Amino acid sequence: MAFVCIDDLRLSPVASLILRDLLIKSKKSNVRNIQVSHAGYKRRGSTVSDATKGFLQKRGFGTTDMLEPHRVSKAWLKSKDIIFTMDRFLRRDLIYDFFASNRKEMENKILVLNDAAGINEKIRDFEDDHNSDSSGVFNLIERCCNELYLQIDKVN
Numbered sequence: 001m002a003f004v005c006i007d008d009l010r011l012s013p014v015a016s017l018i019l020r021d022l023l024i025k026s027k028k029s030n031v032r033n034i035q036v037s038h039a040g041y042k043r044r045g046s047t048v049s050d051a052t053k054g055f056l057q058k059r060g061f062g063t064t065d066m067l068e069p070h071r072v073s074k075a076w077l078k079s080k081d082i083i084f085t086m087d088r089f090l091r092r093d094l095i096y097d098f099f100a101s102n103r104k105e106m107e108n109k110i111l112v113l114n115d116a117a118g119i120n121e122k123i124r125d126f127e128d129d130h131n132s133d134s135s136g137v138f139n140l141i142e143r144c145c146n147e148l149y150l151q152i153d154k155v156n
Contacts, residue, residue, distance in 0.1 A: 001036050002080040003113070004090060006125050008040025008069035010052045010134060011086050015113065015141050017061055022149040031156045037080070039070040041090055055138045074098045077110075084113040084148075086123045086141075114140070117147035 001019075005011035016038035023034050048069060070076075077083060077098055085091040091110050099106040114123055123144070124137055 001034060002083045003038045004041060004072055004083055004094065005086045006041055008038060009049045011125055011141060012038035013048050013052055013067050014055060014138050015145055017056055018142050019145040019148060022145060026153055028156055031153055039072045039076060041072055041093060051134045083110045084116060085110060086113060086125045088112050113144050117144035119144055119147060
């Protein structure tokens with residue numbers, strides 16, 4: 001399972017850590033063993049943003065939990081069972097840029113996070129504006145992860 005945002009500096013690291021934390025706390029061993037990773041479509045930086053660090057620290061994650069950004073590749077995408085993007089445009093770009101000849105298979109594998117969680121609010125990726133207040137977006141991602149966790153725990 002993986003999360004992908006534009007640059008892997010803000011949104012996908014938050015989603016990854018929050019969902020992984022929920023999964024680890026599950027009473028079911030097969031849920032606790034689910035691996036969660038994250039990457040960016042266009043990797044432009046070397047560390048997660050200060051806003052991301054601040055939000056995660058408020059949620060109890062220490063500095064050792066801060067993750068380094070990664071960039072997606074076709075092999076990385078293929079290695080994941082399911083991938084959640086932050087919006088439908090990024091989903092489309094991943095499918096067409098990496099799997100143009102194999103679109104149908106990937107359309108069932110690459111999903112938009114809020115849609116998969118059943119939440120009718122759009123996640124707004126701020127892209128280059130790393131100084132804007134992103135607490136609302138982070139809170140929405142956290143809600144989506146909580147819903148995903150409930151779905152995963154129910155199925156397993």
